[in-house]
Amino acid sequence: MHLLPVPRAATAERHSNHKLRRQRMSDESHPRPNGPWQVLGSAEIYRDPWLVLTKDDVIRPDGRPGTHTVTRFKDGVSVLPLDAEGFVFLTEEFHYAQGRRGIEVISGGVEAGEDFLSAAARELREEVGIVASRWMPLGVVDPLTSQAIAPISLFLAEGLSFVEASPDGTETIRRLRVPFAEAVEMVMRSEITHSGSCVLILKAARLLIGRPGRQ
Incomplete structure (x- = not known):
């Protein structure tokens, strides 16, 4: 069997990558x-524009050695737009990881240099062509807590006007307008399963109970 020589450039690249991995390894003196x-x-051990995956060497709470992986996702936002007639706007979209279409509120990632409200306003305009004049933050949800950091900031948007949407090339979005009470029932029937959407819709429902004209 004849082994082909490894090109010098490839060898240098391999050593460079190994050095980079070692540089990314944080060895604690204590x-x-x-x-x-x-x-x-x-x-x-992995990085892309949406997440960073790290592996920690640890001593577990029971005193035994082990490892623990943590995935740090880009911060996210979720927006529930509510119009003056009591209807909300949702999205129906195919999601690659799920392998199916799903219904949820408007959601997306926070870009570098953006604050959460700016990201929410951008996603609302891009995905469904809506601009809101009134915003109410409704807290944060952590959809995964054991092995992932993936906070989602939640917003209720009102005072709506409409412009042309400009979704990303990976998105095939259909805008839905449904009565707010029906959106709540969709959560309860598990027709909406996206965690940020579920929490946001139910939080908004709790908030709006005391408003005039609402039960």
Whole structure:
């Protein structure tokens, strides 16, 4: 069997990548506490524009050694637009990971340099062509807590006007307008399963109970 020589450039690249991985490895001279866990070191093993995956060497709460992976997603926003007639706007869209179409509120990621409200306004305009003049923040939801950091900031948007939408090339979005009470029932029937959407719709329902003309 004849082995082809590895090109020098490829060898240099391999050594460079190995050096980069070692640079990304944070070896603690002393264990770093994380609640009842002790972190001995952390290595970044994957990165793309949406997430960073790291693997930690740890001492578990029971005192045994182990590893723990953490995925840090880009911060997200979710928006529920409510019009003057009591209807809300939702999206129906195919989601690659789920392999099916789903219904949810307007959602997306926060870009570098954006605050949460600016990101929410941008996503609302881009995905469904809506501009809102009144905004109410409704807190944050952490949809995954054991092995992921993926906070979603929630907003209720009112005072709506309409412009042309400009969705991303990966998005095939159909805008839906449904009575707000029906959106709540869609959550209860598990027709809406996106966690940020569920929490936002139910929080908004709780908030709006006391408004004149609403039950």
